[in-house]
Structures are given as structure tokens and as C-alpha cells.
Amino acid sequence: MASSTVTSSQPARPPQPNLVFRQLRGQRSPAEFAAAVRRAAREIGERVSCDARYVGRVEAGEIRCPNYAYERVFLHMFPGRTLTDLGFASRSSVRGRRTRASEDGPDTQDRQDPYGTQGPYETYDNYEESDVLRRAFMTGGGATVAAASMGPLGLAPETVAVGSSVRRVGSGEVGALEEAVRRIRLLDDRHGADGLYRRAATPLRAAYALLDAGVTRRAATADRLHSGAGELAISVGWLAHDSGRFDDARSHYAEALATARMSGDEALEAHAFCNTAFLARDAGRPREAVRAAQAAQRVARPLGSARLMSLLALREAGGWAGLADRTGCEQALVRAQVLFDRGRSDADPEWMSFYGEAELEGLEAQCWSMLGDWGRAAQHAGRAAHLQDPHFTRNIALYTAELADDLARGGRPDEAAAAGMRVLDLLGEVQSSRIQSMLAATARVLLPHRRASGVSTFLDRHAGLRRTA
Template sequence: MGELGLTQDELARQMNNALHKITGRPGDVSARSVRNLLSGATRRPIGRTCAALEEVFACPVADLGFGPPRTAAHSEDPVLRRTFLVAAAGTAIAASPVGRTRLGQSDADRFHLEYTELLRDDSRIGGARRIENRAVELAARIQSSLAGGGASDRFQRQAYRLASDVTCLAAFAAIDASTPLRARAHLDKALALAGLARDSEATYRVWDHLMLTSSQRENHGEAAAGAEVLKRSSVARCDPLYASLGHMRHANALARLRQPAESLRALNLAEKAFGRTRGEQPSAWITFYCRAEFDALSSYVWTALGEHERAESCLHRTLAAIPDGMVRNKALYTAHLSLAQARQGEVELACATGRQAHGMLLSASGSRRTTNTLASTRQVIEATGTKAPEVVSWIEESRQWI
């Protein structure tokens, strides 16, 4: 609740919204119900309460400290009980209808269209809880469509792959919001779905995001181990784009482990593999890894190695080339440019760049990666002790953002 800034009344309201979305019926969670959950008076909530908690917090109720739901038959409608038990198990939102017609390509296309719309929204906004929740809900509907059978093996694999990708999108929204533990809960599910899909690309994506959560938790040894998984994957052996990203992730982890020679060797391998990429259209999720992104990730390596001038050069190339639609990433990399300038003593320029970065964020954005970077910029500038009026003014202004 503290992480999401929720009061007891606000949590009750969000739980009721979740219940309405899941069942089509208004929820009846009160602030008193929330107090009972917080105080420990309710240790084993009923199924509908569990489903609402999991929807709001995007993690199993066990991770919130509760036992499995009470499911007394007299207290809930049998259909609702079945719906909530399935939802609490993290498999689907509702029981499949009887007599389900055979699933076909039109169903797959419909789900995929929703997914691509979510990808587009995420690239603009970033870190928004509503995108994370929409992704969780879409993944549940995809899984629910398979629950009654009637799908070919080909469709099942395609659907499980898409459910894994959608769950990874939810995880990345949590990563962008700087909530790695919530992201890990999503990724545990995504990894199982990728296994059901028997898809190496889907598995690679899960491991890529797992590595990012390790890095956010400052566990750079685990991040380096995750990058080794990426580099040795079958898809990386077949596709130089995936090989390049694996080497790049490894370079970043090694730089933070203070292994400069090994990090630069990995960065060189990433550059060589990137140069071998073919002109084929890659999977939707990895289209972000273009030349602009390559330079941005390289800047992270140079920053970790203390080469802030080289990092700044990379970021200028990134911002000159990044597509206009990637608003979230433009703001993020502009914030990193501000930080690189501050670390070189260019205080006034860093202030102007930081203001520009914050101005790029849309009002609905939850990208704490960006605001945390701006907070780091402010710390560097404050440490200089400068009393220039425009800098002092920026420091006070930036406190309103972060």
C-alpha cells in the first residue's frame, strides 16, 4: 500500500473496481475489511477478496502474507466461487463456457491486436499500473480461452506464447515503475507459459526481464548469470540480434561488478553481433533494440565504468535517432543525459536537460526509472554546492517532480 500510495479507503475502492471488472458485479469491500486484513484479524480471506487483492497488487495472496482462501459453499454463489478460485490460482478469470466452439486464427489475431495496442501504449507512457493490470487481464483471458479444450496444438502453442509475452509486458511495466519484486511474480508465471508454448524466443524474453529485475535489486552477480543464459540460448545462437542483446546485458552486469576488461570485451562482442543482424522483421517485443537503443545501453556501460563523456556521446546519438513514438524511452534517456552532464560538472546544462526530460513524461506515466534518474542528477548537483540562482531554482523545482 505504501508503494502504491494507497489509503485504506482507496484500497477498498480499487478492490471493488477489480471485483466489478472480474465479475461484472459491484464489489462490497469496505475500509473495515481492509483494516481486518492489515491487523491480522482476517488471515484467510474468502475467494472474492483474494481475487481482488491479486488484481490490485499483481501478485499471489501468499506474497501478501495470507493463507489460501476460505471457500465455504454457503457464503458465495457456486459460479462465483469457481470463478474466484480459478483467479486466485492465477490461471484464468472465469470458467470456460460449456460447448466452446473450436478456436481459430481469428481468435489469435484478436488477442494479438490487443497485445500490440498495449505495447504501443507502454512505449508512450511507461510504468503505468493500468497498463500492467490490463496486461494481466489479457493474459488471463488468453489462458481462459484454452481451458475448455477445442484448440489445435498449433493454436495452443501460439496462445501460450502470446500469454507469456503479455505477462512479460506486465512485468516490464513493473520494472519501469521500479518494483522488481512485483515484476518477478509476473515473470514466474511467464516462464511457465513460455515452457507450455515450447518457444525459445518467449523463454529468452523472460530471462531478459529477470536479469533486469536482478540489476534493479543491485544483485549484479545474478544479473551476469542471467546474461549468460541469454547468450547460450538457442535463439541467440541462431539470431545475431538476440546474441547482441545478450552480450550487451552481460557487459552492463560486468561493468557493475567492476570487471572493466571483461565488460568491454562483452561490449565489443555485442557490437560485432549487432553488425551481423539481418534485415528481417524481428518479434514485436525486441524491435526496441535498434541502433538508438544499442547506443543507449552502451551509455550505461560507460557510465558504470566512470566514462561519463563517452556515455554522453552515446546518449546524444540515441536521442537523435530514437523514434518519436517511444516517448517513455526518450524521457528516460534524456534524464540519463542530464545525469552524465552533471557528473562532468556541466551543472547549468544538466538542469536544462533535466527539465526537458521531465517535460516529456506524460501525465499518466509511472516511469520511476526516469524520475529516479532525475533524483540522482539532483544529488550530484547539490553535492557541487553551487549557489547559482538558476541552479538553486532548479533544485527546488525538481523536488516537486520526485
């Protein structure tokens, strides 16, 4: 039996792979299995931010026993089995075990992590309390949820200021940083960006303060810290982007790009270029969008992810559409489809969990819309809304808003009004300036058609929403 702590004179016990759990995954990719876990969670009223990385850590044995939320989900997925039947250690064998000392020395212990992101010696002292906090986080409304989402990071910039006495960073802090990124993405999927952006800036400042302070010696920890800070910068940049703060978004994406290049992280660099291309298109700089998307493809090609290359081809297509280059756009769209059809792989980045057939259809719809082909745009937008996983509430609202606008501009006001009403129904959950702007544009197009079926009802409800906003 290992002692309750691991010091520098006691090497950490290497994790034992969970072969049972790997066998249960079967032929599904980690990302596909993670999606199945999230679906199972929704079936029993749970919310877990399971992704391919979490599945990989379970299979590698880094998570010896899941937290209570994951336990309930796994037992629901595999009825009649116990945790030990699933390859985990029993809770009684790990309860009360302290986390190992920091990778950088015995003076630091990893922070407790109720979301299952730490290494093999997870802490279970306060799991009941952690589960209560997790429930409060997931069920709180609006601003409460946004504030709680920043909680896992647990860092304040002033505590890591250069020149002060600082505690070195270990896997606990880095894991918390990575979890903050996941939480932001999860909340954006559900609620949109507007309520999150300001609160997300605080952990981002803390993350870069840690980098500036140079508070870790281990190369592996430093790499994770750089990658986590860069991904957090992109996530915060996206929140700025989606809420219409384009200058802020550009700054955050540039920060992530600089971080990627300093640390030699090609995956992070490709992600930063990908978002830069999207932002440039939305900001009316289509030529920059094309260049950024092409740069992203050059960086991403050795990474081996066909799905990533497909998304980057779509970013390039958006730039060509903005330039009114139909040929360039169509060629990029064909490449995107061919690459998408190669399927998922373990090389797909964790952040790409949103990119499925629905997003492919939605981005193609935007291209046709920019080219003024409203019929084709509406066709693809309708498919996107129909195909989207219900978990991605924000995207359903986005695709439906795109559909409403395309129908309105294509001379189908009654159908546009019906789609617009569906978006209005979702705005109680979703706060996105992008979607609100699209809906306002649709309302302006529909004004001359007030007598068409359903149009006046939509316009009146939309006007009421604007008055109360």
C-alpha cells in the first residue's frame, strides 16, 4: 500500500492502463465515446464535460476512480456493473489519499480537482462537497454560471507577480487551467458568449502571470502551461469575437499565436490561425482570412487530422466567399467535404468536438449566403439546424438564425418568420450578440412583408425583445 503522500525521495507510482475501459470503448474514437458519455449524462440529468482527453486519461490509468457524477453516468451506460468491473479502483481504496507532491518539488501539493483532471493519486477527501459544488455550478443561472465557470482555475494574477514569493506550479494548477478552458467551451455551447467574456479575462490574466513568473522547472509542465494558456486565450478571444468585440478578439488570438510560436506548439498555432481566419472574415477582411486559413493548413498538415484540415478548408472558403471568388470558394468547399468524409481520428484536437456534420453544413451555408445564393444557403442552414446535437444550444440558434435570414432574403418571408420565432424561443438560454445581430438584420428585411403569414407576429415579438434588452 503506497503512503498517503509522495515526496521527491519517493518516486510516483506509474499509472496502470485501464484496459477494461478501453475494451468497452470498442471501435469508437475517444471523441465519439466522449460524446456518448455526454448523451448518457443528459439522460439521467447529469452534466459532465467529457472529452477525448478525459477518455484518454481514464484509459491510461491516470484517473484511478472517477468523481461521483462520472460514476453515475458510467454505471448508467453499463448497467449491472460496478466501478471495479469498469477497471477503476474502488472508492474506498483511494478515499482520503492525498495528491502527490508537485512535479516541481515536495513543497507543493496539487490542488484538489473535483472534475477528474488530476493524475493517478487523486484526492477524494471532500467529494461529497465537490459534487454539491458541481451541481450548483451546472444548475445556476446566467451570471452565476459564468462566475462559477472560472472557479476551477483558482488563480489570481497578484499571487504570481514577478519578483514576489510564489509557489511553483505543478500538475494540479495546470490541470485546473485546462479545466477552465473546457468549462468556458461548455458554457459557450449552451449559453453563448455575452455573459462570459468579462469573467473569463481574470483566469486568462492569471495564466499569463504564471508564464511571466516562470514558476515551473519541469519541461512537461511548462509545455502544458503554455498550451493551456494559449488555448485559454483563444477561448476568451472567441467569447470576445462572438459578442462583437473584434479588436479584443484579435488581441487575444495574437497572444495565443505568440505563445504557440514561443513554445513550438504547432497544434496551438493552427488553432490560433484558424480563429484568426474566422475573425478576419467576420470583420470584413476576407483576404486576411484566406491568408490565415492557408497558414493554418501549412502548420496543421503534419498533425495528421483530416477533420482539422477540413475545418481549415472551410475557413479558407469563407475568405474566398468574402472576396466574391465563387471558384475559389467552391474548390475549398470540395476539399473540406473530401477531408471531412475521411472521418474522425485520435489526431483530432480536443477543441474540435463542436465540428461535426452540422457545423460543416452551417459554415457552407454562410459561404453561399455571402455569395448571394440564398436558396443554397437556406438549404444548408436548414440541414445544420436539423443535424445539430441538442447539447449545442447556441449553435442551433445560430444555424436557425442563418436559415431565417437566408429565407427572408430569398423571398420566403413566411418561412423566415417561422424560423425567426424558433430563434426567439432559444434566446432565453443563449446570449450571443452575433445571433442577435443576425436576427435584427432579418427583421429589417421582413419589414416590407408584414402582411405575410406570421411576419407581423415575429416582428412584434422581436421588437418587444429589443425593448426589454
